[in-house]
Amino acid sequence: MLDELDKKIISAMQDEFPLVLEPYREIADKIGISEQELLDRLERYKKSGQIRKMGAVLRHREVGYSANALCAWLVPESRSEEVGRLMASKSEITHCYTRLEQPGWRYNFYTMIHGHNRQECQDFAAKLAQEAGLADYIMLFSTKEWKKTSMKYFREIE
């Protein structure tokens, strides 16, 4: 269970990470705790899986991956584990989920595919469809980004 201090820390960590020699000390000062307590708690969140990674996310367009497609697949339920493992192993795929089926929309399996251009994404999906033995899929290329941001957790407590 998260206590109030956990929520305060998680909320504070959503702010810009200070690019200074001792960034954790600066954040800890703002929260009003010691640097060691902050590091200990972050270490604990990492071990428990609440932090899935400590690192950086790049703007994929700026680093050359300018095309992305949400690819929705129809995968028989009995095959979803096997197909999930195969797709998760591909570096071109950044997100892979099964999702609830809804009337009027037959797809149940979703992957985010990144490539240097549209053709590369299409070729990759076609090859993957063949490898996985899946015939029914749809590629939903983005035509406009209306919003892309990181979640600000526990902001309501401030």
Added chain:
Amino acid sequence: MLTAFDKALLNIIQTNLPLDSRPFAVLAERLGTDEQRVLDRLRVLKENGYIRRIGPFFDSVQLGYVGTLVAVEVTTDCIAEVAAVINAYPGVTHNYEREGRFNLWFTLLSPDLEAQREVLNAVGSLPGVVNILSLPATKKFKVSVQFTLE
């Protein structure tokens, strides 16, 4: 243009920001350089837009949030207004216009299912919204936004 050093730095820092009092000194040692150079380059890479965010990335489910992917079919004349209303919700982190019948796709994180239902109902009743589908994940196989720069 990214230098070979920039690429090496970005490849490491994507998955490994040390939990250490001097994290950039740890990275510098791995890269065979000094702390100040790492910091200077990171500032430049951040300012020039290569890095979107540095820090911890939390697992929303582990923090108790409920998430869903929402597909919306909107008449094209209303899409900007509908997108603006959707964007105003703090739990909406991604909102993309896409090709196809369902032309607006957004991700939504909410503190609980009731809060999620409220947003879905509000968006579903906006002018121009023909259809709305909530597609919550039933199993996660991968979330790893990582690019190897060569």
